[in-house]
Amino acid sequence: MTALLEIKDLHVHFPIKNGTFQKKTGEVKALNGVDLAVNKGEVLGIVGESGCGKSTLARSIVGLQKPTSGDILFNGEAYTDASAKEIYELRRNMQMVFQDPYTSLNPRMKVSESIAAPLKAYKQTKNLETRVKELMELVGLNPDMHYNRLPHEFSGGQRQRIGIARAIALEPKLIVCDEPVSALDVSVQAQVINLFQDLQKKLNLTYVFIAHDLSVINHIADRVAVMYLGKVMEKSNRETFQAHAQHPYTNALLSAVPLPDPDKERTRERIVLKGELPSPANPPSGCVFHTRCPKATEFCKTNIPVPEERGVPGQEVACFYPVGEEEKVKITL
Numbered sequence: 001m002t003a004l005l006e007i008k009d010l011h012v013h014f015p016i017k018n019g020t021f022q023k024k025t026g027e028v029k030a031l032n033g034v035d036l037a038v039n040k041g042e043v044l045g046i047v048g049e050s051g052c053g054k055s056t057l058a059r060s061i062v063g064l065q066k067p068t069s070g071d072i073l074f075n076g077e078a079y080t081d082a083s084a085k086e087i088y089e090l091r092r093n094m095q096m097v098f099q100d101p102y103t104s105l106n107p108r109m110k111v112s113e114s115i116a117a118p119l120k121a122y123k124q125t126k127n128l129e130t131r132v133k134e135l136m137e138l139v140g141l142n143p144d145m146h147y148n149r150l151p152h153e154f155s156g157g158q159r160q161r162i163g164i165a166r167a168i169a170l171e172p173k174l175i176v177c178d179e180p181v182s183a184l185d186v187s188v189q190a191q192v193i194n195l196f197q198d199l200q201k202k203l204n205l206t207y208v209f210i211a212h213d214l215s216v217i218n219h220i221a222d223r224v225a226v227m228y229l230g231k232v233m234e235k236s237n238r239e240t241f242q243a244h245a246q247h248p249y250t251n252a253l254l255s256a257v258p259l260p261d262p263d264k265e266r267t268r269e270r271i272v273l274k275g276e277l278p279s280p281a282n283p284p285s286g287c288v289f290h291t292r293c294p295k296a297t298e299f300c301k302t303n304i305p306v307p308e309e310r311g312v313p314g315q316e317v318a319c320f321y322p323v324g325e326e327e328k329v330k331i332t333l
Contacts, residue, residue, distance in 0.1 A: 002076055003037040004206050005061065005174060010034040010070035012056050016281060028281045030056040032230035032288075034070070035307070040173070043200070043207040045221025045238075047214060047253065051277055052227040054210045055099075058178040061208060062096045063087040074174070092122060095167040099179040101159035105151040111136075111162055112147045118169045135165040138202075139195060157188035164195065168203060176208045181216060193220055214257050218242060223314075226250045229288040230280055232307065236315035244312050246322035248293050249273075287320070295321045 012031040015024045031053045038044045046054050059065035061072060063079065071078045079090055095118075098104040105114055115132050119125060133143035139161040151159055160180060167175055177196070181189040197220060199205060211217050217224055224241040226234045226249065234247040245251055255271040273292045278284055286303050290296040300320055307316040 003073075004040040004075060005036075005038040005208070006071075006073040006076075007034055007036040007057075007061070008071040008073070010057070010060065010072065011068045012053075012060055012065060013068045026281055028279075029230050029283055030280055031060070031067075032280075032283065034227075034230070034232055036225055036232065036235070038174070038206060038208060040206055041200075041204060042222040043209050043220055045217035045224045046208065046210045046227060047212065047217050047224065048227035049277060050212075051229075051280065053230040053280075054227060055178055057227075058096065058176045058208065058210055061176050062094055063090060064096075091172075092170050093173045094176070095170065095172045095174075096176045096178065097160070097163050097167050097180045100183055101156050101163055102151075102183075104163050105159060107151050110148050110150060111141075111154075114151075114162060115165045115169060118166060122170060124170070131169075135169055138168070138199070139165045141165070155188075156184050157192060160184065160192055161195065164192075164199070168199060168205075171203065172205075174206045174208070176210075178210050179212065180209075182212060189216065196220060214253060226253065229278060229283055231288055232318065233289065234315070234317050234319075235307065236312065240312050240315050244315065246310055246312075246315070246317045247319050248295050248321075248323055249289050251323045287318075295323075297321070 010031050011033060014028040014030060016026040016028060017023060018025050034057060036044065046057065048054055056065060060067050063082070067080055071080050074090060074094065079086060082090065112132050115135055116128055119128060119131060133147065136143045136146060141158065141161055151162070154162065181192050184192060193216060196207065200207065209217070209220055218238060221238055223235065223237050225232050226247065228249050234245065234250045236244070245254055252271040252273050271294070275292045278288070278291055284291050285301060287293070287296070287300045287305050290300040293300065303320070305318040305320050307318040309315060310317050310322055
């Protein structure tokens with residue numbers, strides 16, 4: 001099957017410049033060899049600590065950030081070096097929902113104007129008011145009450161619904177969601193996640209869904225990719241991710257998930273990673289995780305692990321010493 005979206009050996013480096021003449025003195029390696037694929041109709045969840053490159057990846061996918069090297073393909077066609085006109089055409093089929101619902105909307109534009117903006121940009125203005133009202137109803141907003149209101153009159157959850165309505169206006173095939181529920185209350189998070197799932201079924205959407213919360217990813221994603229310092233550490237389907245995670249970093253992330261049973265939460269042993277997250281301006285040699293890995297050896301300091309299947313079909317782990325069955329964190333998300 002041809003993937004709807006393919007990312008091949010993607011690198012994004014930002015120059016560090018100093019001095020009067022802004023001489024380049026180094027570079028921040030935000031993404032350092034990312035390989036991913038997303039099939040039509042599925043949800044790829046991406047998790048990892050802050051600073052691992054998730055948002056840079058999201059911006060690169062939708063053409064807001066030009067990669068340093070590597071390829072991104074949509075429907076089999078590469079657009080890494082696409083012109084502004086080609087990116088404009090691409091965005092008919094690819095949209096983004098941003099993390100902060102407060103800053104992603106123009107405070108001076110009415111809700112109806114924000115939702116209509118992509119339709120006007122692509123000259124789809126026939127029956128514009130009717131279409132905007134349909135979109136509002138689709139995301140759970142009342143057109144009669146909300147059509148002419150400004151963003152400051154809405155709650156965070158309602159604003160994110162407006163952002164979602166804007167993202168689906170052109171009926172795209174792919175939506176990149178950059179932590180779309182992290183700024184919302186827990187009860188509102190559940191409502192918005194359910195909305196994403198309903199829209200996926202109704203509109204046959206494909207998502208790249210970025211989040212910090214593993215329970216959110218487990219609820220919505222079909223497959224999961226775990227990132228650390230610009231690299232993908234592990235890829236697997238949702239069930240394998242929860243029950244058979246093999247990378248020490250994934251194991252540590254799972255151990256930090258709060259348990260609903262307070263007795264189990266108090267008595268369980270968490271895996272605490274030692275040290276600070278290294279700077280992407282000076283990543284460690286060899287395996288980038290070796291400075292914090294409880295299983296690291298001298299071999300890990302000089303050799304770079306390549307993602308490969310280790311026993312479970314469809315699961316790829318970039319680790320020389322994966323976690324054994326007796327070491328795995330066993331939880332129910």
